[in-house]
Amino acid sequence: MKHTKGQYKCKNCSATFFKWCGQCTQCHEWGSVSEDCVAKGNVVTNGRVSSIEKFSGKLLNVDLGIDIPISELSYVLGGKLVKGATILLGGDPGIGKSTLLLQLVLKMAEGGNESLYISGEESVPQMQMRAKRIGVSELVKKAHVIAESSVENIIASADSIPNLSLLILDSVQTLSSSEVLSAAGTSSQVRCSAQKMIDYAKKTGVGVFFVGHVTKDGQIAGPKILEHMVDTVLYFEGEKNSHLRILRSIKNRFGPVNEIGVFEMQQSGLTEVKNPSKVFLTESDSLSSGTSIFVGIEGSRPLLVEIQVLIASSNLPIPKRTCIGWDTNRLSMLIAVLSVRCGVNLNSYDIYLSVAGGLKITEPAADMAVAAALVSAYLCIPLPQQYVWFGEISLSGDVKKVVNVEKRLNEAKKMGFSTVVSNCPLHDALQICYMKHIGEIVKTVKDLSL
Structure with a gap:
């Protein structure tokens, strides 16, 4: 090593500077610039030819x-x-x-x-x-x-x-x-x-x-x-x-x-x-109001997950929206869709949503299960324990189709569920409750109390 070369580098975007600064001028991150001292050795000007191999070479047999x-x-x-x-x-x-x-x-x-x-x-x-x-x-x-x-x-x-x-x-x-x-x-x-x-x-x-x-x-x-x-x-x-x-x-x-x-x-x-779906479900004889079962896909693995929603009256100017394991912005969107398309006004309530087991759900197919849990908690009507829900809900209130439907249905069947609420095609071993609009969820939950 001949000498050292001193410079400052942003650990967020790797931008380099000749002197320290509190804020990176490239990514505007505060406190991310630190000294980057690297020992500078001999400079190699002429390269050497590396060993060149073919994609169809001997590695395919190893x-x-x-x-x-x-x-x-x-x-x-x-x-x-x-x-x-x-x-x-x-x-x-x-x-x-x-x-x-x-x-x-x-x-x-x-x-x-x-x-x-x-x-x-x-x-x-x-x-x-x-x-x-x-x-x-x-x-x-x-x-x-x-x-x-x-x-x-x-x-x-x-x-x-x-x-x-x-x-x-x-x-x-x-x-x-x-x-x-x-x-x-x-x-x-x-x-x-x-x-x-x-x-x-x-x-x-x-x-x-x-x-x-x-x-x-x-x-x-x-x-x-x-x-x-x-x-x-x-x-x-x-x-x-x-x-x-x-x-x-x-x-x-x-x-x-x-x-x-x-x-x-x-x-x-x-x-x-060995059986994650069984772990994420609550072992009880019946579900309480505000609880629904969602059939999700994590990577290529189907999972049954319990969605829990609690609604309480609020005296705050801006009611609380708390989510554990789901996107808060997605919850706010569903609340707005329920209010505009179905007349379910939740604007004066504190809403708490939790995904059982600590799992984090990112796929939009959980919209259907969350909407059912919201309506169930709002009307204080428990959902049937043998029902599973999945489907993406658009801003117009329509229920959109999701991917990996067959995997979801097979997992629901394996875990002993009898009815699937979605807009998926018919299945030989399961009863399909076909829904095209979010308003049908409200009607279905109200019919359960009769």
Whole structure:
């Protein structure tokens, strides 16, 4: 290294500046500009010819995947862990990121795969205590752990283990490289350290998992480019007061996105939930008013979810609209449609909506179930327990068709429901209550009280 080059860079949009400023002039983000000191070495002027391969070459006949012993994680990743894949796992503190990856390392080692867990936050004795808590076997000889944060030392340690298959880096914000002079956790250190480990994964075929801290906004801390550099981005979600955890894929170069895996946090670690629909439904003989059952699709997996709505009189000039697990703006739109198209005036009520189980629903097919729950709560008429609802509602009040209808119907049938309220085609084993307009929901709920 000859000398260092100092500059300032925005961690939000990567814009560079010659001096520090409080607000980025490109993306207008406050407090995002920090010093980016990189050691400048010899400049290479002449490149070399890289090895050129054909798409139809020998790689098509090589096994590029490693079986994952945790079926829910395997489902989210697309079936196998591709050799040389780099995966970024983010989530709130204490949600179970390290526990999940520690269980993965131990189970991979039980299957005969050499695995290495790198901890930059805990000591080796602390990691061994956690492994004993989740039930590590004395026969597991191929699971290794070291406490290290230097990228150069990590690569050298990984090279010393023959036939290494899996490498866990906990966390990416603790990594540091000698080529960058700034402190660990800065944008330049995170970017440089991650790039070195990604290059190592591609050259050796070792699958690498990065654990990423998140900010108060729920985004992975560090430069946004980190999510573009890796092959897969996973988020671990769940309420802290709930035992359920949801693993969701946001980006996946080797499989479908928006797939979810459901886990349950127990004393001995995370256990897989084989039937998520059963977990998200309340076990009761009858539904109370304001409760409906929605058949949703998360990725390619159908799920039955319970929608709960509570309506209370309000003395505030602007009544409250509170949503947990759904979009507040979408709720406001449905309230307006019910008021204009059906005469159900909810403008003077506080409305609270919750998706049971801590699941976050983003698809518009939940409009029908939410509208039914709103009408049920407004009229104080419980909906039948054997009814499921799905369908998108437009501003005109029309019920629009949704995708993956057959999967939704089959899941409803499997879980024992008898009637589907939607605008879907007929089904042999289910009774279809066909609806084309939101006004028919109000009429159907009123008829239930007769």
